[in-house]
Amino acid sequence: MRQLQLMAHGEPSDVIELNTVSEPALGQEDVLITMEAAPLNPSDFLFVSGNYGVRPTFPSSVGAEGVGRVAKIGSKVDVSLRNKRVLIIPNYEQGTWADQVVVPVRNIVPMSDEADPLQLSMIGINPATAYLLLNRYVSLMPGDWIGQTAANSAAGQYIFALAKLAGVKTLNVVRRKEAAEQVRQWGGDRVVLQGDNLLKDIEEALDGKKLSLVLDSLGGAPVGELAKSLKPGGSIVVYAMLSGQFPAIPPGDLIYRGLSLHGFWLINWIRNAPRTEIEEIYQKLGDLVADGSLSSAVDHVYPLDQFKEAFKQSLKSNRSGKILFQFGGNDVAGISK
Ligand SMILES: NC(=O)c1ccc[n+]([C@@H]2O[C@H](COP(=O)([O-])OP(=O)(O)OC[C@H]3O[C@@H](n4cnc5c(N)ncnc54)[C@H](OP(=O)(O)O)[C@@H]3O)[C@@H](O)[C@H]2O)c1
Known part of the structure; x- marks a missing residue:
């Protein structure tokens, strides 16, 4: 699977590489998620420059939030999660700028199949x-x-x-x-x-x-x-x-x-709030995205291999909305939304 990896702190295009890594072994309580979409946020760039409240060990996966579908489950994971669309909770235990990600099941929340995955991918933060x-x-x-x-x-x-x-x-x-x-x-x-x-x-x-x-x-x-x-x-x-x-x-x-x-700081809430509260709030927000009452403007979407262009666009002032990675399609080459 392909994953953007942070090799050192610095300018994003200088210190992030697109690497092919072998699929990590799935723990009993892990799921393998095939990513659908993941946004680029200012906090991701703070993380890359070494100025965020969470510090990586190198090489590190990158990207805090996103949505995808559960492709494989560990032996102790509820089988009803198979093929479900899920939100990845942005707690920096996994990087979302990758085709596929292994995530502990405690870090996912099921989301609607009907809603726009680009919009759903942005609700974590x-x-x-x-x-x-x-x-x-x-x-x-x-x-x-x-x-x-x-x-x-x-x-x-x-x-x-x-x-x-x-x-x-x-x-x-x-x-x-x-x-x-x-x-x-x-x-x-x-x-x-x-x-x-x-x-x-x-x-x-x-x-x-x-x-x-x-x-x-x-x-x-x-x-x-x-x-x-x-x-x-x-x-x-x-x-x-x-x-x-x-x-x-x-x-x-x-x-x-x-x-x-x-x-x-959202991370304090994610670390300290009861799991039921976290799940309830994300599900409520997911419902608002699904019924169209909550959305954010999207400026451009990029496939993962155009990451340098995505970084450039994301770091520009005067954007008309968010920059996101969209995975798995042939139709996303630098699309303006
Ligand atoms: N504490 C937390 O837990 C938490 C959670 C979520 C977000 N955040 C932070 O909230 C901020 C917004 O995040 P976002 O994802 O919503 O950002 P975003 O959609 O990427 O938008 C960035 C915004 O910053 C404005 N901006 C940048 N530099 C500016 C400056 N020098 N003066 C005035 N405006 C400036 C841009 O204005 P223009 O359009 O005019 O360029 C734009 O409105 C980020 O710093 C993010 O890290 C913090």
Whole structure:
């Protein structure tokens, strides 16, 4: 089977090779999965550069999430899983950028046969993150407002989609006009552009209303500007730092207005939550993908052997959506979606 392997930390195209490896022996509680689709996420590139919270031993398989079908099962695995489409839980115990992957059965969750495998392959990380960000920190009611940065990212799209399903309104910050237009089309309630007028634009967009929750994946000034419109006692959750700058939240706002600042990392949830909760949330998200209420824009899909092109496209700014590997078809050579 063919597998992308990380040989050292560095630039993805320099340190990742496509190698043919022999099929590993299947443990009693393992399954062999024939992959259907796997996205490329910013966290994969942090893992490759050595800047992620999980560190590899080399050579390492790569790719955190994806879906595929169970091709073989170990002797202690429930036979009803044979041929089932399953999600691979993104806990970094296996790499998904491969034709086939051996996975402990505890790391899979059955998924619908009807849904689009590209969309299903993306629910392990961003939709789960969006769901937890919206449900863990404040008790949101229909009509409440939340604010978020980098709103046209996949995580941002899932946040405003799940918020909409719950009747919660979103104020979305993006850095480009085209991205603002996309977020409006995708259903974001209000959209404002990063820049010198951000504070004023946020206040105008909210028209006197206050935010209950601010979700930040960017860092720098915008999260601090959003925090100024939080209700007293509101929460800010930081889950990434795309700009490379520390989140600039004035301590006075935290102290005098009693705001709470939290950090979120999905892997902590996967490591610590009860298995039933993990399965329940992924199945709920899978159902929302299957009925069409949850999706993320796809920019391009690539076959595995075009991995260098996929990396290049994925690392570009101004994409119109996610980059994914699609396996097993002859029809995916760099397809624009
Ligand atoms: N903590 C966790 O557990 C967790 C879970 C899921 C995701 N994340 C993190 O959340 C972030 C978003 O992930 P994703 O998969 O949704 O990303 P994505 O779909 O690949 O989108 C990347 C986004 O980042 C924006 N961006 C990149 N650099 C920027 C900068 N300097 N200033 C402003 N915007 C910038 C891009 O804007 P343009 O379109 O304008 O280029 C785009 O909106 C990543 O950092 C990821 O690692 C964390």
